[in-house]
Amino acid sequence: MLGFAVPRGFARWVVWGSSPILSLGLLAVAMAWLPVLHLPNSAGWVLVAEVVLAGAAVGLVHVRPGREPARVGARLPGRADWLSAGVAMLVALGFGQLLLGRFSQPPGWDAMNHALMTRNIMQTASTAITSACSTGSTHTMVACTFYPLATDVSWAQAASLSGGHVSAAMTAWAALIGPLFLVIAVYGAIRMLGARPLVAGCAATATALLGPLWESMLTGRVPEEVAPGLSVGVAVLTALAICSRHPIRLGIVAGLGFAGLAMTHTYDVLFAATLATAFVVSMRSRVRLRRSLVGIAAVVGSSALALAPFGTALLAADGARTSSPPDFPGHLGKAVTYWLLNPERYVLLGYPAPLGGTQQLRVLTVQIGLVITMACLLASPLCFRFAALRWARPWFAMWALWTAVGIWTSVTNAQPARLIASLWYGVPSRLATMMLPVYGVMTVAGGYAIVLVIQGMAVRMPGRIRAPLGTQRAVSAACVGVVAVLVVLAAAPSTWQPLRKDLARRTPIGSSYPRVFRWLAVHTPKGSVVAYDRHLELMTWSYADYSVPLLFGIPPLVPASKLDYAQRFQAWGWLVNTPGIPATAGCLVRKYAIAYVVVGEARMPGVFADYSRARLARSPRLTLAHQDGAIRVYSVNAAATACAGA
Secondary structure: OHHHHOOOOHHHHHHHHOHHHHHHHHHHHHHHHHHHOOOOOOHHHHHHHHHHHHHHHHHHHHHOOOOOOOOOOOOOOOHHHHHHHHHHHHHHHHHHHHHHHOOOOOOOHHHHHHHHHHHHHHHHOOOOHHHHOEOOOOOOOEOOOOOOOHHHHHHHHHHHHHOOOHHHHHHHHHHHHHHHHHHHHHHHHHHHOOOOHHHHHHHHHHHOOEOOOOHHHHOOOHHHHHHHHHHHHHHHHHHHHHHOOOHHHHHHHHHHHHHHHHOOOOOHHHHHHHHHHHHHHHOHHHOOHHHHHHHHHHHHHHHHHHHHHHHHHHHOOOOOOOOOOOOOOOOHHHHHHHHHHOHHHHOEOOOOOOOOOOHHHHOHHHHHHHHHHHHHHHHHHHHHOOHHHHHHHHHHHHHHHHHHHHHHHHHOOOHHHHHHHHHHOOOHHHHHHHOOHHHHHHHHHHHHHHHHHHHHHHOOOOOOOOOOOOOHHHHHHHHHHHHHHHHHHHHOHHHHHHHHHHHHOOOOOOOHHHHHHHHHHHHOOOOOEEEOOOOOOOOOHHHHHHOOOEOOOOOOOOHHHHHHHHHHHHHHHHHOOOOOOOOOHHHHHHHOOEEEEEEOOOOOOOOOOOOOHHHHHOOOOEEEEEEEOOEEEEEEOOOOOOOOOO
16 A cells, blocks of 8 residues: 555555565554554554555545656566566575475474464453563563564464464464565665666575575574565665655655564664665765755654654663673684684575584585685675676675674674674674675675676776676676576575474474364363473464463563562472472462463473473372373372462
8 A cells, every 4th residue: 555655666666565564664653653542552453553554645645646756766677577576586485485384383482482472462452562571371460661563463463364373474474475575675676776687686586595594593583584674675765765856755654664673673773774875875876965864854753753652662672781792702813704704604595503513514515505605705895896786885885884793793892892782682693684685695796796707808808897798698697597506506405404304393393282282272271371391392382373371471571570480480390390399389370370281392402491301200289181192281280289378
């Protein structure tokens, strides 16, 4: 709908290509302002508000239409655009299906955190952060006062409207929407900067193959995986707002995008803002000072207005001002190795992670892909020598800027560095994911530069290197060849299967899980909860998908709620026969109305258990009530609820 509120032409196609982040922007506005206006703020009412806002924007434009501008940046999509962008989209969707699309639930620990909050939104009929971010299903307390919940609300809307599972909506974003709109955004950005469709398609395709796009899902952070593509779309909209003849309309839409990004994966706003600046510099021939200032004001003003009710919470977000110590304090060489020289950073599909295992480096397909990628990346600075590679310069600038920031924040404890690193909690892999679009784009730019150099040498051109006339088709064909080879190498089972196996270890696989979840949904008494070792054994999906109330919610960042979480663990320890738990814990079992304890055998890699299987088997407070495969359900007996001193 919003597409019809902006000028006809390239800008409208950019809006449609940025539809997920603009939908999330409208959602953020509704989340922020419905409570202020004392209106219902459930996921359904937020959706109604989104439609009303989009319709109002279109209506205002038609009531007072403006003069349509000339096309901005690139012509309307033609046959070459549809073909080139279509191939990139098919590649992204294909790898999404290979790696993630066949799971019942998205993998990873943090996926369960988001699933839990999404179900909270549905259960409480409220999109308020304090409602979603709670410590459990009974005697709930606020766990955090700010959390970017835009995607969670959209998943709640999808699950409610479809009658399906929360996990299905989340998997769709991870396997389909995120990768698809990443390549669409990159394609649009490169076309805006003047590249030919074939080259733009190659760069967009390579973005789905290189960088930590898929590897980031090992942690289960779906917003982290999808945000880089969304941020590119916001950057393109912002650049158009600053450089076009309709800065107010496009500026408001771009501001909506920034609001959506802030409420999806907050620190990716940094990448969007700097990339937009780099785009504007590359489009400097189109900049008009007065018009640009109006566009900037529209972007800043609309995003600030959209998020105004969240202002205090956003600026004082719990935990957002703390970070881990730098990884390489005082060791510049180690930081440079991590950020630039470690070959694991450039492997196909981003697996393994830097400083992780090296098994993939012994795989032939990965080795071939690594040689091609590194050769192209080494040649990528030549984008500043060739006019034909002007479209690559903003991306190289982003690579240089954020790699430098990564190195700086990895080696120093200085307050400015800690303050900036706190935005991504000091975890370097999060920063690497934020800038993931640059890897594929710069690989194609480097391959393009190599071909131009070879052509220049072949014709023995003296002086400044430049491409001979009439060679664009040959260069484009060479780029297609390089990317086609990378696609074939990435599609080889030896390349992608190890990553998928690692992802599979982080998701509940097997029919016993849904059967147990359905059993619990039927047998858990109203007002009671089921206890399990948080996300360790993947049981949180029983709450997310089957509404089985749970003991543990989100660990509290709010100091006043920390005692509540400690008591929940005390009740858990009492039930699973942990030594040293006082008998008064039986009172807590009553308080939290724990009816069942559920355990399994599959466990999240790298996470320590908060119970012993051997001690649990000897617990006098539990009675085996149901078993399905490796999953056991124990009922809480009278010995567990004995409340000393009550």
